[in-house]
Amino acid sequence: MFDVNKIRNDFPMIRNHPDLIYLDSGATSFKPQCVIDEVVKYYEWENANIHRGDYDISFRVSKIYDDTRKTVADFIGAERPECIVYTYGATSSLNTVAINAGKKFLQKGDVILTSQVEHASDILPWFKAAEASGAEIRYIPFDEHAVFNLDEYEKCFSDNRVKIVALPYVSNVMGYIYPVKEIVKIAHEHGALVSIDGAQAVPHLKVDVSDLDVDFLSFSSHKMLGPAGIGILYGKFDLLEQMDPIFYGGGSNARFYENGEIILQKTPEKFEAGTPCIEGVLGLRKAIEYLESIGMDEVMEYGIELSDYFIEKLEQLDNVEVYNRGSKAGIVTFNLKGIFAQDAASYFNRLGISVRTGNHCAKLLHHVIHVNETIRASMHIYNTKEEIDRFVDVIRDTTIEKCVDSVL
Amino acid sequence: MMDKELKREIMLDHYNHPNNKQTVEDDSYRSVHNASESCIDDITVYMKASEDHIEDVKFDGVGCTICTASTDIMCDLVTGKSFEEAKAIIQEYYNMVDDKPFDEDALEEANAFDTLYQQANRIKCGTIGIHAIEELINEFEQ
Numbered sequence: 001m002f003d004v005n006k007i008r009n010d011f012p013m014i015r016n017h018p019d020l021i022y023l024d025s026g027a028t029s030f031k032p033q034c035v036i037d038e039v040v041k042y043y044e045w046e047n048a049n050i051h052r053g054d055y056d057i058s059f060r061v062s063k064i065y066d067d068t069r070k071t072v073a074d075f076i077g078a079e080r081p082e083c084i085v086y087t088y089g090a091t092s093s094l095n096t097v098a099i100n101a102g103k104k105f106l107q108k109g110d111v112i113l114t115s116q117v118e119h120a121s122d123i124l125p126w127f128k129a130a131e132a133s134g135a136e137i138r139y140i141p142f143d144e145h146a147v148f149n150l151d152e153y154e155k156c157f158s159d160n161r162v163k164i165v166a167l168p169y170v171s172n173v174m175g176y177i178y179p180v181k182e183i184v185k186i187a188h189e190h191g192a193l194v195s196i197d198g199a200q201a202v203p204h205l206k207v208d209v210s211d212l213d214v215d216f217l218s219f220s221s222h223k224m225l226g227p228a229g230i231g232i233l234y235g236k237f238d239l240l241e242q243m244d245p246i247f248y249g250g251g252s253n254a255r256f257y258e259n260g261e262i263i264l265q266k267t268p269e270k271f272e273a274g275t276p277c278i279e280g281v282l283g284l285r286k287a288i289e290y291l292e293s294i295g296m297d298e299v300m301e302y303g304i305e306l307s308d309y310f311i312e313k314l315e316q317l318d319n320v321e322v323y324n325r326g327s328k329a330g331i332v333t334f335n336l337k338g339i340f341a342q343d344a345a346s347y348f349n350r351l352g353i354s355v356r357t358g359n360h361c362a363k364l365l366h367h368v369i370h371v372n373e374t375i376r377a378s379m380h381i382y383n384t385k386e387e388i389d390r391f392v393d394v395i396r397d398t399t400i401e402k403c404v405d406s407v408l
Numbered sequence: 409m410m411d412k413e414l415k416r417e418i419m420l421d422h423y424n425h426p427n428n429k430q431t432v433e434d435d436s437y438r439s440v441h442n443a444s445e446s447c448i449d450d451i452t453v454y455m456k457a458s459e460d461h462i463e464d465v466k467f468d469g470v471g472c473t474i475c476t477a478s479t480d481i482m483c484d485l486v487t488g489k490s491f492e493e494a495k496a497i498i499q500e501y502y503n504m505v506d507d508k509p510f511d512e513d514a515l516e517e518a519n520a521f522d523t524l525y526q527q528a529n530r531i532k533c534g535t536i537g538i539h540a541i542e543e544l545i546n547e548f549e550q
Binding site: 340341342343346349372373400401403404405406407408 | 412415416419420449470471472473474520521523524527529530533
Protein backbone atom coordinates (compact mmCIF):
# COMPACT_ATOMS: atom_id res chain seq x y z
CA MET A 1 0.00 0.00 0.00
CA PHE A 2 1.52 3.31 -1.12
CA ASP A 3 1.64 5.62 1.89
CA VAL A 4 3.09 9.00 0.96
CA ASN A 5 3.19 10.25 4.55
CA LYS A 6 5.25 7.28 5.61
CA ILE A 7 7.53 7.88 2.62
CA ARG A 8 7.91 11.57 3.45
CA ASN A 9 9.06 10.64 6.90
CA ASP A 10 11.96 8.70 5.39
CA PHE A 11 13.44 11.88 3.86
CA PRO A 12 15.45 14.18 6.16
CA MET A 13 15.18 17.06 3.66
CA ILE A 14 11.42 16.94 4.16
CA ARG A 15 11.65 16.56 7.92
CA ASN A 16 14.09 19.49 8.06
CA HIS A 17 12.08 21.72 5.71
CA PRO A 18 8.46 20.78 6.44
CA ASP A 19 7.02 23.77 4.54
CA LEU A 20 9.24 23.56 1.45
CA ILE A 21 7.51 22.43 -1.72
CA TYR A 22 10.31 20.86 -3.71
CA LEU A 23 9.42 20.41 -7.36
CA ASP A 24 12.83 20.00 -8.93
CA SER A 25 13.44 16.28 -8.56
CA GLY A 26 14.15 16.14 -12.29
CA ALA A 27 17.32 18.07 -11.48
CA THR A 28 18.12 15.98 -8.42
CA SER A 29 15.98 14.01 -6.03
CA PHE A 30 16.01 13.99 -2.25
CA LYS A 31 17.67 11.01 -0.56
CA PRO A 32 16.04 8.79 2.03
CA GLN A 33 17.62 8.26 5.44
CA CYS A 34 18.79 4.74 4.56
CA VAL A 35 20.89 6.06 1.66
CA ILE A 36 22.42 8.84 3.75
CA ASP A 37 23.13 6.39 6.59
CA GLU A 38 24.86 4.02 4.20
CA VAL A 39 27.15 6.76 2.89
CA VAL A 40 27.97 7.89 6.42
CA LYS A 41 28.50 4.30 7.54
CA TYR A 42 31.09 3.84 4.83
CA TYR A 43 33.09 6.80 6.08
CA GLU A 44 32.62 5.98 9.75
CA TRP A 45 33.06 2.20 9.66
CA GLU A 46 34.24 0.92 6.29
CA ASN A 47 36.54 3.59 4.93
CA ALA A 48 38.92 1.64 2.74
CA ASN A 49 39.70 1.58 -0.92
CA ILE A 50 38.28 -1.27 -2.94
CA HIS A 51 40.18 -4.24 -4.30
CA ARG A 52 42.96 -4.09 -1.71
CA GLY A 53 42.39 -7.64 -0.61
CA ASP A 54 45.10 -7.65 2.04
CA TYR A 55 42.84 -6.55 4.84
CA ASP A 56 39.32 -7.28 6.02
CA ILE A 57 37.74 -3.85 5.72
CA SER A 58 38.75 -3.48 2.09
CA PHE A 59 37.63 -7.01 1.38
CA ARG A 60 34.19 -6.37 2.88
CA VAL A 61 33.61 -3.07 1.12
CA SER A 62 34.91 -4.50 -2.17
CA LYS A 63 32.42 -7.32 -1.95
CA ILE A 64 29.45 -4.98 -1.49
CA TYR A 65 30.81 -2.75 -4.26
CA ASP A 66 31.10 -5.69 -6.66
CA ASP A 67 27.82 -7.28 -5.62
CA THR A 68 26.01 -4.02 -6.34
CA ARG A 69 26.51 -4.66 -10.06
CA LYS A 70 24.13 -7.56 -9.66
CA THR A 71 21.68 -5.37 -7.72
CA VAL A 72 21.73 -2.82 -10.54
CA ALA A 73 21.56 -5.50 -13.23
CA ASP A 74 18.51 -7.09 -11.61
CA PHE A 75 16.88 -3.69 -11.13
CA ILE A 76 17.00 -2.89 -14.86
CA GLY A 77 16.65 -6.43 -16.15
CA ALA A 78 20.20 -6.74 -17.50
CA GLU A 79 21.30 -10.20 -18.54
CA ARG A 80 24.47 -10.21 -16.43
CA PRO A 81 26.29 -7.98 -13.91
CA GLU A 82 29.23 -7.56 -16.30
CA CYS A 83 26.98 -5.34 -18.44
CA ILE A 84 26.94 -2.73 -15.66
CA VAL A 85 29.68 -0.08 -15.79
CA TYR A 86 30.04 2.38 -12.92
CA THR A 87 30.47 5.93 -14.21
CA TYR A 88 30.28 9.41 -12.69
CA GLY A 89 26.73 9.97 -13.90
CA ALA A 90 24.54 9.80 -17.00
CA THR A 91 26.71 12.42 -18.69
CA SER A 92 29.85 10.33 -18.39
CA SER A 93 27.91 7.21 -19.45
CA LEU A 94 26.62 8.94 -22.58
CA ASN A 95 30.06 10.32 -23.39
CA THR A 96 31.57 6.85 -23.04
CA VAL A 97 29.10 5.54 -25.62
CA ALA A 98 29.42 8.50 -27.99
CA ILE A 99 33.22 8.70 -27.92
CA ASN A 100 33.44 4.99 -28.68
CA ALA A 101 30.80 5.26 -31.38
CA GLY A 102 32.81 8.06 -33.01
CA LYS A 103 35.88 5.84 -33.02
CA LYS A 104 34.47 2.39 -33.64
CA PHE A 105 30.86 2.23 -34.75
CA LEU A 106 30.52 5.17 -37.14
CA GLN A 107 32.03 6.02 -40.49
CA LYS A 108 31.91 8.95 -42.85
CA GLY A 109 28.46 9.25 -44.37
CA ASP A 110 26.70 7.45 -41.51
CA VAL A 111 23.88 9.16 -39.67
CA ILE A 112 23.31 9.67 -35.95
CA LEU A 113 19.58 9.97 -35.44
CA THR A 114 18.41 12.08 -32.52
CA SER A 115 15.91 14.82 -31.67
CA GLN A 116 15.93 18.52 -30.97
CA VAL A 117 14.11 17.78 -27.75
CA GLU A 118 17.28 16.31 -26.31
CA HIS A 119 19.24 17.33 -23.23
CA ALA A 120 22.72 18.78 -23.88
CA SER A 121 24.30 15.64 -22.40
CA ASP A 122 22.73 13.55 -25.13
CA ILE A 123 23.43 15.92 -28.02
CA LEU A 124 26.85 17.46 -27.48
CA PRO A 125 28.68 14.09 -27.22
CA TRP A 126 27.02 13.11 -30.50
CA PHE A 127 28.15 16.35 -32.16
CA LYS A 128 31.67 15.32 -31.22
CA ALA A 129 31.13 11.74 -32.41
CA ALA A 130 29.98 13.15 -35.74
CA GLU A 131 33.05 15.36 -35.89
CA ALA A 132 35.36 12.44 -35.11
CA SER A 133 33.84 10.01 -37.60
CA GLY A 134 32.53 12.21 -40.40
CA ALA A 135 28.99 11.03 -39.63
CA GLU A 136 26.17 13.52 -39.65
CA ILE A 137 23.41 14.37 -37.17
CA ARG A 138 19.81 13.98 -38.27
CA TYR A 139 16.84 15.22 -36.25
CA ILE A 140 13.56 13.33 -36.15
CA PRO A 141 10.71 15.69 -37.09
CA PHE A 142 8.40 16.44 -34.14
CA ASP A 143 5.06 18.22 -34.07
CA GLU A 144 4.70 21.53 -32.21
CA HIS A 145 3.92 19.72 -28.95
CA ALA A 146 7.25 17.87 -29.19
CA VAL A 147 5.45 14.53 -29.35
CA PHE A 148 7.46 11.65 -30.78
CA ASN A 149 5.88 9.98 -33.79
CA LEU A 150 6.92 6.46 -34.69
CA ASP A 151 6.08 6.88 -38.40
CA GLU A 152 8.20 10.01 -38.70
CA TYR A 153 10.94 8.14 -36.91
CA GLU A 154 10.82 5.17 -39.25
CA LYS A 155 10.96 7.45 -42.31
CA CYS A 156 14.37 8.66 -41.11
CA PHE A 157 15.80 5.23 -41.98
CA SER A 158 14.76 5.37 -45.64
CA ASP A 159 18.27 5.97 -46.97
CA ASN A 160 19.73 3.22 -44.78
CA ARG A 161 22.41 5.50 -43.40
CA VAL A 162 21.33 5.62 -39.75
CA LYS A 163 23.84 3.72 -37.63
CA ILE A 164 23.10 5.12 -34.19
CA VAL A 165 19.86 6.23 -32.58
CA ALA A 166 20.28 8.45 -29.50
CA LEU A 167 17.04 9.22 -27.68
CA PRO A 168 15.76 9.62 -24.14
CA TYR A 169 13.40 7.19 -22.48
CA VAL A 170 11.62 10.12 -20.84
CA SER A 171 12.08 13.66 -22.16
CA ASN A 172 13.61 15.84 -19.46
CA VAL A 173 11.52 18.89 -20.41
CA MET A 174 8.30 17.35 -21.69
CA GLY A 175 8.07 14.26 -19.49
CA TYR A 176 6.83 12.12 -22.36
CA ILE A 177 7.62 8.44 -22.26
CA TYR A 178 9.14 7.27 -25.56
CA PRO A 179 8.09 3.92 -27.07
CA VAL A 180 11.57 2.55 -26.60
CA LYS A 181 10.76 -1.05 -27.47
CA GLU A 182 9.39 -0.06 -30.90
CA ILE A 183 12.23 2.44 -31.39
CA VAL A 184 14.77 -0.31 -30.81
CA LYS A 185 12.96 -2.82 -33.00
CA ILE A 186 12.91 -0.46 -35.99
CA ALA A 187 16.53 0.59 -35.45
CA HIS A 188 17.72 -3.01 -35.26
CA GLU A 189 15.81 -3.92 -38.41
CA HIS A 190 17.93 -1.28 -40.13
CA GLY A 191 21.17 -2.33 -38.49
CA ALA A 192 21.45 0.66 -36.16
CA LEU A 193 22.48 0.66 -32.50
CA VAL A 194 20.33 2.39 -29.89
CA SER A 195 21.65 4.46 -26.99
CA ILE A 196 18.97 5.51 -24.53
CA ASP A 197 19.31 8.32 -22.01
CA GLY A 198 17.46 6.91 -19.02
CA ALA A 199 18.21 9.75 -16.59
CA GLN A 200 14.55 10.77 -16.22
CA ALA A 201 13.14 7.27 -16.73
CA VAL A 202 14.97 4.91 -14.39
CA PRO A 203 13.92 6.90 -11.28
CA HIS A 204 10.24 6.62 -12.23
CA LEU A 205 9.56 3.59 -14.42
CA LYS A 206 10.07 -0.13 -14.31
CA VAL A 207 12.82 -0.52 -16.88
CA ASP A 208 13.73 -3.85 -18.43
CA VAL A 209 16.67 -3.54 -20.82
CA SER A 210 16.39 -7.16 -21.94
CA ASP A 211 12.77 -6.77 -22.91
CA LEU A 212 13.47 -3.41 -24.59
CA ASP A 213 16.57 -4.89 -26.26
CA VAL A 214 18.39 -1.52 -26.01
CA ASP A 215 22.11 -1.55 -26.74
CA PHE A 216 23.01 1.12 -24.18
CA LEU A 217 21.19 2.73 -21.26
CA SER A 218 22.67 5.61 -19.28
CA PHE A 219 21.44 6.98 -15.96
CA SER A 220 22.46 8.78 -12.78
CA SER A 221 22.06 7.72 -9.19
CA HIS A 222 21.30 11.18 -7.80
CA LYS A 223 17.98 11.50 -9.64
CA MET A 224 16.79 8.14 -8.27
CA LEU A 225 17.21 8.82 -4.55
CA GLY A 226 20.88 7.78 -4.52
CA PRO A 227 24.07 9.79 -4.00
CA ALA A 228 25.57 12.12 -6.59
CA GLY A 229 28.81 11.31 -8.38
CA ILE A 230 27.82 7.82 -9.47
CA GLY A 231 26.03 6.74 -12.59
CA ILE A 232 25.50 3.62 -14.62
CA LEU A 233 26.24 2.66 -18.18
CA TYR A 234 24.43 -0.46 -19.18
CA GLY A 235 25.71 -1.93 -22.44
CA LYS A 236 25.26 -5.23 -24.20
CA PHE A 237 28.27 -7.27 -23.25
CA ASP A 238 29.66 -7.84 -26.74
CA LEU A 239 29.44 -4.10 -27.46
CA LEU A 240 31.19 -3.19 -24.21
CA GLU A 241 33.87 -5.71 -25.15
CA GLN A 242 34.54 -3.80 -28.38
CA MET A 243 34.80 -0.46 -26.60
CA ASP A 244 37.75 1.38 -25.10
CA PRO A 245 37.92 3.09 -21.73
CA ILE A 246 37.74 6.89 -21.71
CA PHE A 247 40.21 7.06 -18.82
CA TYR A 248 43.30 4.97 -18.19
CA GLY A 249 44.94 4.44 -14.83
CA GLY A 250 44.97 2.35 -11.69
CA GLY A 251 42.35 -0.33 -11.24
CA SER A 252 41.54 -0.72 -14.93
CA ASN A 253 44.68 -2.55 -16.04
CA ALA A 254 46.05 -5.97 -15.23
CA ARG A 255 49.59 -5.40 -16.51
CA PHE A 256 51.51 -2.87 -18.55
CA TYR A 257 54.94 -2.87 -20.09
CA GLU A 258 57.72 -0.46 -21.00
CA ASN A 259 56.87 -0.66 -24.68
CA GLY A 260 53.45 0.91 -24.00
CA GLU A 261 51.46 -2.28 -24.12
CA ILE A 262 48.54 -2.35 -21.71
CA ILE A 263 46.62 -5.43 -20.71
CA LEU A 264 43.30 -4.09 -19.52
CA GLN A 265 41.05 -5.59 -16.91
CA LYS A 266 38.01 -7.42 -18.14
CA THR A 267 34.73 -5.68 -18.97
CA PRO A 268 33.39 -3.75 -17.05
CA GLU A 269 36.40 -3.04 -14.79
CA LYS A 270 38.45 -1.84 -17.76
CA PHE A 271 36.25 1.27 -17.90
CA GLU A 272 36.78 2.14 -14.24
CA ALA A 273 40.23 3.66 -13.83
CA GLY A 274 41.00 5.49 -10.62
CA THR A 275 39.36 5.23 -7.23
CA PRO A 276 35.64 5.29 -7.93
CA CYS A 277 32.83 6.90 -5.98
CA ILE A 278 32.72 3.98 -3.54
CA GLU A 279 30.20 5.48 -1.13
CA GLY A 280 28.08 6.36 -4.16
CA VAL A 281 27.89 2.75 -5.23
CA LEU A 282 26.98 1.66 -1.70
CA GLY A 283 24.35 4.40 -1.46
CA LEU A 284 22.95 3.55 -4.89
CA ARG A 285 22.45 -0.01 -3.70
CA LYS A 286 20.37 1.28 -0.79
CA ALA A 287 18.41 3.58 -3.10
CA ILE A 288 17.52 0.64 -5.32
CA GLU A 289 16.53 -1.44 -2.31
CA TYR A 290 14.38 1.45 -1.09
CA LEU A 291 12.65 1.89 -4.47
CA GLU A 292 12.09 -1.84 -4.69
CA SER A 293 10.61 -1.94 -1.21
CA ILE A 294 7.95 0.44 -2.50
CA GLY A 295 7.78 -1.31 -5.86
CA MET A 296 8.56 0.32 -9.21
CA ASP A 297 5.02 -0.33 -10.40
CA GLU A 298 3.71 1.71 -7.47
CA VAL A 299 6.34 4.42 -8.04
CA MET A 300 5.31 4.65 -11.67
CA GLU A 301 1.60 4.67 -10.89
CA TYR A 302 2.02 7.42 -8.33
CA GLY A 303 4.05 9.49 -10.83
CA ILE A 304 1.21 9.20 -13.33
CA GLU A 305 -1.35 10.05 -10.66
CA LEU A 306 0.55 13.20 -9.62
CA SER A 307 1.17 14.29 -13.24
CA ASP A 308 -2.47 13.83 -14.19
CA TYR A 309 -3.69 15.62 -11.06
CA PHE A 310 -1.32 18.57 -11.51
CA ILE A 311 -2.08 19.02 -15.21
CA GLU A 312 -5.83 18.79 -14.61
CA LYS A 313 -5.62 21.49 -11.91
CA LEU A 314 -3.43 23.75 -14.05
CA GLU A 315 -5.73 23.47 -17.02
CA GLN A 316 -8.57 24.88 -14.92
CA LEU A 317 -6.63 28.14 -14.58
CA ASP A 318 -7.02 30.94 -17.13
CA ASN A 319 -3.54 32.34 -16.60
CA VAL A 320 -1.55 29.20 -17.40
CA GLU A 321 -0.42 27.48 -20.55
CA VAL A 322 0.56 23.81 -20.15
CA TYR A 323 2.94 22.41 -22.79
CA ASN A 324 2.99 18.70 -22.04
CA ARG A 325 -0.51 17.43 -21.52
CA GLY A 326 0.52 13.80 -22.06
CA SER A 327 3.35 13.79 -19.54
CA LYS A 328 3.35 10.76 -17.29
CA ALA A 329 6.61 10.75 -15.40
CA GLY A 330 6.10 13.49 -12.86
CA ILE A 331 7.22 16.35 -15.12
CA VAL A 332 4.87 19.27 -15.78
CA THR A 333 6.01 22.10 -18.04
CA PHE A 334 4.09 25.36 -18.27
CA ASN A 335 4.13 29.14 -18.31
CA LEU A 336 2.03 31.84 -16.73
CA LYS A 337 0.60 33.97 -19.51
CA GLY A 338 2.43 37.27 -19.84
CA ILE A 339 4.97 36.48 -17.12
CA PHE A 340 8.53 35.54 -17.89
CA ALA A 341 9.25 32.10 -16.42
CA GLN A 342 12.12 33.22 -14.26
CA ASP A 343 10.16 36.10 -12.78
CA ALA A 344 7.45 33.67 -11.73
CA ALA A 345 9.91 31.13 -10.35
CA SER A 346 11.67 33.79 -8.34
CA TYR A 347 8.33 34.74 -6.79
CA PHE A 348 7.54 31.07 -6.07
CA ASN A 349 10.92 30.76 -4.40
CA ARG A 350 9.98 33.55 -1.99
CA LEU A 351 6.98 31.44 -1.01
CA GLY A 352 9.06 28.30 -0.45
CA ILE A 353 8.36 26.58 -3.76
CA SER A 354 11.33 25.28 -5.74
CA VAL A 355 10.90 24.92 -9.49
CA ARG A 356 13.27 25.12 -12.40
CA THR A 357 12.98 27.57 -15.27
CA GLY A 358 14.75 28.07 -18.52
CA ASN A 359 15.30 25.69 -21.37
CA HIS A 360 16.31 22.82 -19.04
CA CYS A 361 19.53 22.11 -20.94
CA ALA A 362 17.49 21.35 -24.09
CA LYS A 363 18.64 24.41 -25.96
CA LEU A 364 17.28 23.27 -29.33
CA LEU A 365 13.78 22.49 -28.05
CA HIS A 366 12.49 25.99 -28.84
CA HIS A 367 12.74 25.09 -32.53
CA VAL A 368 10.00 22.55 -31.84
CA ILE A 369 7.62 24.08 -29.29
CA HIS A 370 8.44 27.72 -30.19
CA VAL A 371 8.77 28.74 -26.57
CA ASN A 372 12.13 29.78 -25.24
CA GLU A 373 11.68 29.40 -21.56
CA THR A 374 9.32 27.38 -19.43
CA ILE A 375 8.69 26.50 -15.82
CA ARG A 376 9.28 22.84 -15.07
CA ALA A 377 7.81 21.25 -11.97
CA SER A 378 9.20 17.75 -11.52
CA MET A 379 8.01 15.42 -8.81
CA HIS A 380 8.94 12.22 -7.09
CA ILE A 381 7.36 9.79 -4.65
CA TYR A 382 7.56 12.20 -1.71
CA ASN A 383 5.45 14.92 -3.37
CA THR A 384 1.77 15.14 -2.51
CA LYS A 385 -1.51 16.34 -3.98
CA GLU A 386 -1.72 18.79 -1.06
CA GLU A 387 1.52 20.39 -2.27
CA ILE A 388 0.09 20.61 -5.77
CA ASP A 389 -3.06 22.25 -4.39
CA ARG A 390 -0.98 24.81 -2.48
CA PHE A 391 1.12 25.52 -5.55
CA VAL A 392 -1.92 25.84 -7.82
CA ASP A 393 -3.44 28.35 -5.35
CA VAL A 394 -0.24 30.41 -5.57
CA ILE A 395 -0.18 30.21 -9.38
CA ARG A 396 -3.81 31.32 -9.60
CA ASP A 397 -3.01 34.53 -7.73
CA THR A 398 0.35 35.27 -9.34
CA THR A 399 0.63 38.61 -11.13
CA ILE A 400 3.60 40.33 -12.73
CA GLU A 401 3.38 43.01 -10.03
CA LYS A 402 3.77 40.37 -7.31
CA CYS A 403 6.72 38.89 -9.18
CA VAL A 404 8.45 42.25 -9.47
CA ASP A 405 7.65 43.08 -5.83
CA SER A 406 9.51 39.97 -4.77
CA VAL A 407 12.79 41.66 -5.71
CA LEU A 408 11.96 45.14 -4.39
CA MET B 409 15.42 55.88 -1.35
CA MET B 410 12.68 55.22 -3.86
CA ASP B 411 9.43 53.84 -2.57
CA LYS B 412 8.28 50.42 -3.64
CA GLU B 413 5.49 51.64 -5.94
CA LEU B 414 7.85 53.87 -7.92
CA LYS B 415 10.41 51.07 -8.23
CA ARG B 416 7.78 48.66 -9.47
CA GLU B 417 6.53 51.25 -11.97
CA ILE B 418 10.03 51.91 -13.31
CA MET B 419 10.79 48.23 -13.68
CA LEU B 420 7.57 47.29 -15.41
CA ASP B 421 7.73 50.36 -17.64
CA HIS B 422 11.22 49.48 -18.89
CA TYR B 423 10.23 45.82 -19.22
CA ASN B 424 6.99 46.38 -21.12
CA HIS B 425 8.15 49.42 -23.11
CA PRO B 426 11.92 49.40 -23.30
CA ASN B 427 13.38 52.52 -24.95
CA ASN B 428 16.41 50.81 -26.37
CA LYS B 429 15.32 47.31 -27.32
CA GLN B 430 15.81 46.74 -31.02
CA THR B 431 17.95 44.69 -33.35
CA VAL B 432 20.68 46.75 -34.98
CA GLU B 433 22.02 45.78 -38.36
CA ASP B 434 24.22 48.79 -38.86
CA ASP B 435 27.93 48.16 -39.37
CA SER B 436 28.91 51.23 -37.44
CA TYR B 437 27.76 49.46 -34.24
CA ARG B 438 29.77 46.86 -32.41
CA SER B 439 27.97 44.10 -30.56
CA VAL B 440 28.53 41.76 -27.65
CA HIS B 441 26.41 38.72 -26.88
CA ASN B 442 25.99 37.65 -23.28
CA ALA B 443 24.02 34.57 -22.28
CA SER B 444 23.75 32.68 -19.05
CA GLU B 445 24.03 28.92 -18.68
CA SER B 446 21.86 28.73 -15.61
CA CYS B 447 19.00 30.94 -16.77
CA ILE B 448 17.41 31.90 -20.02
CA ASP B 449 18.63 35.51 -20.23
CA ASP B 450 20.29 35.90 -23.61
CA ILE B 451 21.12 39.45 -24.58
CA THR B 452 23.01 41.14 -27.39
CA VAL B 453 24.09 44.75 -26.85
CA TYR B 454 24.98 47.06 -29.73
CA MET B 455 27.07 50.19 -29.26
CA LYS B 456 28.12 53.06 -31.47
CA ALA B 457 30.90 55.26 -30.15
CA SER B 458 33.21 58.05 -31.20
CA GLU B 459 36.79 58.26 -30.06
CA ASP B 460 35.95 58.90 -26.42
CA HIS B 461 32.23 58.77 -25.87
CA ILE B 462 29.19 56.58 -26.41
CA GLU B 463 26.83 57.78 -29.12
CA ASP B 464 24.17 55.09 -28.91
CA VAL B 465 23.42 51.78 -27.14
CA LYS B 466 20.72 49.30 -28.08
CA PHE B 467 20.00 45.71 -27.09
CA ASP B 468 17.84 42.80 -28.05
CA GLY B 469 17.29 39.20 -27.03
CA VAL B 470 15.33 37.34 -24.41
CA GLY B 471 15.32 38.45 -20.81
CA CYS B 472 13.29 38.46 -17.61
CA THR B 473 11.95 41.71 -16.10
CA ILE B 474 15.13 42.39 -14.18
CA CYS B 475 17.45 41.65 -17.07
CA THR B 476 15.41 43.66 -19.59
CA ALA B 477 14.73 46.63 -17.31
CA SER B 478 18.27 46.90 -15.97
CA THR B 479 19.79 46.73 -19.45
CA ASP B 480 17.33 49.28 -20.81
CA ILE B 481 17.94 51.69 -17.96
CA MET B 482 21.71 51.36 -18.28
CA CYS B 483 21.47 52.04 -22.02
CA ASP B 484 19.66 55.29 -21.14
CA LEU B 485 22.23 56.19 -18.49
CA VAL B 486 25.37 55.73 -20.58
CA THR B 487 24.19 57.11 -23.92
CA GLY B 488 26.02 60.35 -24.67
CA LYS B 489 28.51 59.80 -21.84
CA SER B 490 32.28 59.60 -22.14
CA PHE B 491 33.80 56.16 -21.60
CA GLU B 492 35.12 57.31 -18.22
CA GLU B 493 31.74 58.62 -17.10
CA ALA B 494 29.98 55.48 -18.30
CA LYS B 495 32.41 53.22 -16.51
CA ALA B 496 31.96 55.20 -13.31
CA ILE B 497 28.17 54.78 -13.54
CA ILE B 498 28.54 51.06 -14.12
CA GLN B 499 30.88 50.81 -11.13
CA GLU B 500 28.29 52.55 -8.94
CA TYR B 501 25.73 50.04 -10.19
CA TYR B 502 27.99 47.10 -9.31
CA ASN B 503 28.55 48.63 -5.87
CA MET B 504 24.79 48.80 -5.39
CA VAL B 505 24.13 45.17 -6.31
CA ASP B 506 27.13 44.10 -4.19
CA ASP B 507 25.60 45.88 -1.18
CA LYS B 508 28.48 48.37 -0.98
CA PRO B 509 28.15 52.15 -0.56
CA PHE B 510 27.16 53.77 -3.86
CA ASP B 511 26.24 57.14 -5.31
CA GLU B 512 22.44 57.23 -5.69
CA ASP B 513 22.56 60.36 -7.82
CA ALA B 514 24.67 58.67 -10.47
CA LEU B 515 22.18 55.85 -10.97
CA GLU B 516 18.87 57.70 -11.42
CA GLU B 517 16.21 55.09 -12.37
CA ALA B 518 18.64 52.25 -11.77
CA ASN B 519 18.04 52.88 -8.06
CA ALA B 520 15.00 50.68 -8.60
CA PHE B 521 17.43 47.78 -8.15
CA ASP B 522 18.78 48.92 -4.80
CA THR B 523 17.54 45.80 -2.99
CA LEU B 524 18.57 43.33 -5.66
CA TYR B 525 21.63 42.39 -3.57
CA GLN B 526 19.25 40.61 -1.18
CA GLN B 527 18.48 37.99 -3.81
CA ALA B 528 21.57 36.16 -4.84
CA ASN B 529 19.75 34.18 -7.52
CA ARG B 530 18.68 37.34 -9.36
CA ILE B 531 21.88 39.42 -9.27
CA LYS B 532 22.98 37.72 -12.46
CA CYS B 533 19.74 38.82 -14.16
CA GLY B 534 20.46 42.40 -13.17
CA THR B 535 24.04 42.38 -14.43
CA ILE B 536 24.03 40.32 -17.62
CA GLY B 537 23.27 43.27 -19.92
CA ILE B 538 25.46 45.63 -17.87
CA HIS B 539 28.46 43.31 -18.30
CA ALA B 540 27.90 43.38 -22.05
CA ILE B 541 27.81 47.20 -22.06
CA GLU B 542 31.01 47.29 -20.02
CA GLU B 543 32.69 44.85 -22.37
CA LEU B 544 31.80 47.02 -25.36
CA ILE B 545 33.24 50.11 -23.69
CA ASN B 546 36.46 48.21 -23.04
CA GLU B 547 36.57 47.09 -26.66
CA PHE B 548 36.14 50.63 -27.92
CA GLU B 549 38.80 51.94 -25.56
CA GLN B 550 41.32 49.51 -26.97
